[in-house]
Amino acid sequence: MLTDPLSSYRDRFVGAESPLVYFDGNSLGRPLRATGPRLAAFVEEEWGGRLIRGWDERWMALPQTIGDDLGRIVLGAAPGQTTVGDSTTVLLYKLMRAAVAARPGRTEIVIDDDNFPTDRYLAAGVAEECGLTLRWIEVDRTSGITADQLAGAVGPATALVVVSHVAYRSAWLADLATLTAIAHDAGALVLADLSHSAGAVEVELDAWGVDLAVGCTYKYLNGGPGSPAFAYVAERHLDQLTQPIQGWLGSADPFLMGPSYAPAPGIRRFISGTPPVLGMLAMQDMLDLVDEVGIAAVREKSVGLTSYAIEIADAVLAPLGVVVASPRDPALRGGHVTLHHPLMREATARLWEQDVIPDYRDPGGLRIGLSPLSTSYDEVERGLSLVRTTLSSLVE
Template identity: 45%
Template sequence: MFHVKRAAELDAADELAKQRALFSLPEGLVYLDGNSLGALPRAVPGRLQDVAGREWGELLIRSWDESGWWTAPERIGDRIAPLVGAAAGQIVVGDSTSVNVFKALVGAIRLADDGRDEVLVDATTFPTDGYIAESAARMTGRTLRPVCPEEVLGALGPRTAAVLLNHVDYRSGRLHDLPSLTAAIHAAGALAVWDLCHSAGALPVGLDEHGVDLAVGCTYKYLNGGPGSPAYLYVAARHQERFDSPLPGWTGHANPFGMTPEYAPADGAVRGRVGTPDILSMLALESSLDVWEGVDVASVRAKSLALTDFFLECVQAYVPEGRLELVTPLAHAERGSQVALRCDDAGEVMKALIARGVVGDFRHPDVLRFGFTPLYVGFGDVERAARVLAEVL
């Protein structure tokens, strides 16, 4: 009973607890999979009705101007910017994360000195980054070298053009040291490209502060943009003038309606745009970002650590020793906003958890993954999740 009481105390003192009312979540569900698909912000369905019914159905083509459709990619980019520590004008929304990895990595290779023929990629990355990095290297005549994040320092050298790393490992939940890795990459004369899929919206990133060169991220995890919502691309202001996109679509043109046969790239973040923006998804994302109004990322991080700490505490109290192996690092400096636990029968265990209203996810072959989203997960949820996990085990 100690942990139930403690959860109630923590919830009562939680300054972010009021944000949960902004989300629509099924009654009684403990949703610890927001690191895969964020929950639905309540305002989104109404906004979608307005976009489809009025902006599309009534205003039709006029909405490209009058409803601000045309400028949505950079406008929404500026809404995401403060969440990842970027000044305005450096982020543009659109395309999938994979497509943005391609833009960012080819862009980084082209920004690097010509003689540098090697690209390092996080070997533990979410696979798509590695697949796309392989294509980016192949199409620019570079060699791709997969290395574990802890091997990056030793692998950097005069041949390194660019390094693609994940801020938080999607499987283990390990948080990598973005400031020091970026500094080391720069010291070696290379460019740092960061994938923020599992960190943006859960912890401070500090893109500008730490001098990151390029970055990408999805918006459907901690940013709650909806299933497969558009991803984003960050190109640091100092690189924008030389950023040479491998996907120079017409909406990234300096004068897109001039319809000229020569490509003249736009200034600023807009250069990262490709085709016609996908308005329904994009404006749903814009609406979903309202839940961040007045929220400080530092307080999100504080709650996130408190949630994962408390989960580990409850698991330790409830689950017999030796039944689970902790995959996520204990040190706060190395922990994202998820807890990964290993057990042989993880697939079956997750099915049983879901059947009892505790939703996490299973990562092949033996990992239970629980994501803690500070805007709508409370300490009571955490206690219940650990209790149900113990029951299932």
């Protein structure tokens, strides 16, 4: 029998008591029960009670305060290097532009051809804006970028390497430390997308020497729909990089309202506009919970869940022609599993009608996202049993 020392934490999530099978926690995490009262108290006490005084008392510092918590609890980052605000897309753009500007004379951005669409689209746009070239690395859709592939792609022309720590399709867990070292040997900077790893996989940005990182907070960090993203800039770069969206709150003295822009010292220079205070509140509850449990224990549960899902898939789905399209070695796998079959698009639509909620990724991929603290082993078993029944009805 499977043992789960973290099973009691599941009760802290809204809806966990229902029979619904939620296989999409890697796209939108369940809310914590503590979050509703936190939001209500904010409306009544801080927003309603303190009004504009709240900016001076607490709100203006929240992007860096929560950023430091993120750094300490899940990113392996010392204080003063992480801020919260904007969307993942906007922050990726800011850091891409800042990075290529910091490597004048270099002409290439390196990125793999199965990176998340936003990362690829932005890299293409930045390359066009700056007169650069994209160097594409072709990767296996069931795995991801390897050290050998990167070593063969970087060189004196490389300004920036963009890599997802966990591949959105396959869950391939990139060796970020090794990839960073390879890029640095070529004189390039590294921008890591942590959207599918932060909160589920152990991350050590400082120790790995990563230059820049961005991630969303509505997946494993349970910040809610559209919650703001985070940006990490290694301390050694903070006073050297120039971000391209120069808003008033990233200036040295925002309330001077001066005639020209002078960047603030440190990570605050990467803030552009007014902090999204309401959007930052929910993730504080999840950060508190991960801090209580420990990211190592969260990762252990994640490995257990994904390994169990693969075990069941081999037993009951493989006879139907289903292929595991994610790494089998847990050391190479993030927090989700993709199961491939030509009829998975149709199966996904039928599963949603039965309150089994995975998501679908072309070509033919049923993606099983297993958020460690809100997902149970029983849920995995029940859900994959219904996948078998549903797929069987389509195959017949």
